Amino acid sequence: LPVVVIAGRPNVGKSTLFNRLVGRRQAIVSDTPGVTRDRKEGEALLRGKRVRLIDTAGLEEAAPDTLFGRMRASSESAVSIADLVLFCIDARAGVTPADAHFAAWLRKQNKPVLLVANKAEGAVATAEALEAYSLGLGSPLALSAEHGEGIAHLMGEIADRLPEGPGRRRARGDDEEEERPAGPLRLAIVGRPNAGKSTLLNRLLGEERMITGPEPGLTRDSISVLLQDEHGPIQLVDTAGLRRKARIEESLEKMSVSASIEALKMAEVVVLTLDATLGVHEQDLQIARLVEREGRACVLALNKWDAVEDRTATRNAISYRIENSLAQMRGIPVVAFSALTGAGVNKLLPTVRKAYEVWNSRVTTGELNRWFEEALERHAPPLVDGKRLKLRYMTQAKSRPPTFILFGTRAEMLPDAYRRYLVNGLRETFHLPGTPIRLQTRGTR
Numbered sequence: 081l082p083v084v085v086i087a088g089r090p091n092v093g094k095s096t097l098f099n100r101l102v103g104r105r106q107a108i109v110s111d112t113p114g115v116t117r118d119r120k121e122g123e124a125l126l127r128g129k130r131v132r133l134i135d136t137a138g139l140e141e142a143a144p145d146t147l148f149g150r151m152r153a154s155s156e157s158a159v160s161i162a163d164l165v166l167f168c169i170d171a172r173a174g175v176t177p178a179d180a181h182f183a184a185w186l187r188k189q190n191k192p193v194l195l196v197a198n199k200a201e202g203a204v205a206t207a208e209a210l211e212a213y214s215l216g217l218g219s220p221l222a223l224s225a226e227h228g229e230g231i232a233h234l235m236g237e238i239a240d241r242l243p244e245g246p247g248r249r250r251a252r253g254d255d256e257e258e259e260r261p262a263g264p265l266r267l268a269i270v271g272r273p274n275a276g277k278s279t280l281l282n283r284l285l286g287e288e289r290m291i292t293g294p295e296p297g298l299t300r301d302s303i304s305v306l307l308q309d310e311h312g313p314i315q316l317v318d319t320a321g322l323r324r325k326a327r328i329e330e331s332l333e334k335m336s337v338s339a340s341i342e343a344l345k346m347a348e349v350v351v352l353t354l355d356a357t358l359g360v361h362e363q364d365l366q367i368a369r370l371v372e373r374e375g376r377a378c379v380l381a382l383n384k385w386d387a388v389e390d391r392t393a394t395r396n397a398i399s400y401r402i403e404n405s406l407a408q409m410r411g412i413p414v415v416a417f418s419a420l421t422g423a424g425v426n427k428l429l430p431t432v433r434k435a436y437e438v439w440n441s442r443v444t445t446g447e448l449n450r451w452f453e454e455a456l457e458r459h460a461p462p463l464v465d466g467k468r469l470k471l472r473y474m475t476q477a478k479s480r481p482p483t484f485i486l487f488g489t490r491a492e493m494l495p496d497a498y499r500r501y502l503v504n505g506l507r508e509t510f511h512l513p514g515t516p517i518r519l520q521t522r523g524t525r
């Protein structure tokens with residue numbers, strides 16, 4: 081059976097939670113720390129999955145050391161066999177030094193951890209919830225073990241994180257893409273007028289199986305088309321924006337940028353289409369900046385490749401210009417093709433799929449902080465007002481796009497150069513090319 085271990089400092093409600101999950105009153109529960117003396121084990125049925133549940137509460141008094149020493153000793157053996165650790169804190173007390181200490185140890189154990197903020201009956205204050213983020217163990221799950229609030233949700237979250245038993249197979253990548261909505265990948269083709277967007281669209285419609293024809297899209301005059309490749313459906317959003325031609329009083333520039341904004345808002349992945357014979361225009365960069373700002377995955381399409389003479393030089397010059405103008409576009413996937421002849425267009429959708437995966441990816445807190453410690457060693461954090469910044473740890477708050485939170489004393493003062501160093505490191509180490517990476521900072525004391 082998969083093993084789920086409940087860990088945390090004394091008196092946060094581990095035994096109550098254990099009882100809730102097991103469904104029987106097995107442990108003695110009281111408000112006095114350390115009342116339960118034995119390690120409790122039981123079996124629980126969570127969303128049809130049987131698990132072995134271990135409550136580490138009983139071992140807290142075992143070793144005559146410091147509080148943290150006892151917690152750690154009691155948890156060490158249990159955590160070592162865990163498939164999932166429920167790390168419990170008391171939402172009413174907030175994050176205590178003992179919690180932080182224990183969390184720091186737990187982050188190094190390289191085990192999946194679910195952060196549980198117990199005693200959160202009624203509404204938990206946002207301040208406490210934010211504070212719990214500072215543990216670097218992901219988003220806290222607020223619940224009340226005593227009142228039974230949030231328990232069903234917790235059971236589902238636990239079940240989702242456990243390995244699938246035989247007979248039931250998980251969809252590809254399901255375990256790490258919990259935020260990914262069902263439904264087709266939403267793709268937008270953007271670019272300046274005459275880059276060849278309409279030609280590309282027609283080419284795609286001609287070569288891939290079209291599920292539905294053009295039909296009204298999300299905004300009044302947008303149109304979306306549903307395609308199918310071998311991995312599933314792809315929805316091309318706002319294709320009408322491609323066909324709209326500029327009115328005389330509206331400059332071409334303004335039009336292509338505003339049409340791009342609409343399409344971007346609806347899309348998950350954006351194909352930024354350039355006329356490769358013309359190189360990179362300021363307006364292309366402007367659209368790329370929008371992609372970055374909206375946090376979309378991006379693929380760079382070099383169209384009219386049939387008309388390009390020195391292909392290597394052209395490709396290098398364009399990538400160089402894009403990557404140097406926009407830090408977040410480093411490593412952006414590039415596909416060169418001719419929409420007119422169709423040569424090379426078949427590489428586009430596979431590249432789009434890959435960019436989508438990157439955009440959805442998640443880094444475990446363990447991996448992240450191992451890298452982070454190395455990164456701090458390689459380049460010490462900078463001095464700000466004569467004092468060195470104390471950066472402590474990182475956590476990935478979400479994907480789509482990958483978003484990280486950096487905690488530390490005065491972390492919000494992080495200078496841009498160091499921020500870029502960290503973002504570039506994240507991009508290279510965790511293979512996140514062509515996706516905007518968000519790095520937020522939170523000051524801790």
Ligand code: GDP
Binds near residue numbers: 271272274275278387
């Ligand atoms: P849009 O404004 O971005 O939708 O651009 P269009 O698809 O209308 O294309 C603009 C012009 O470029 C048309 O004359 C197309 O025939 C031409 N064009 C599009 N793709 C290619 C290509 O791959 N190679 C060449 N040589 N011309 C192309």
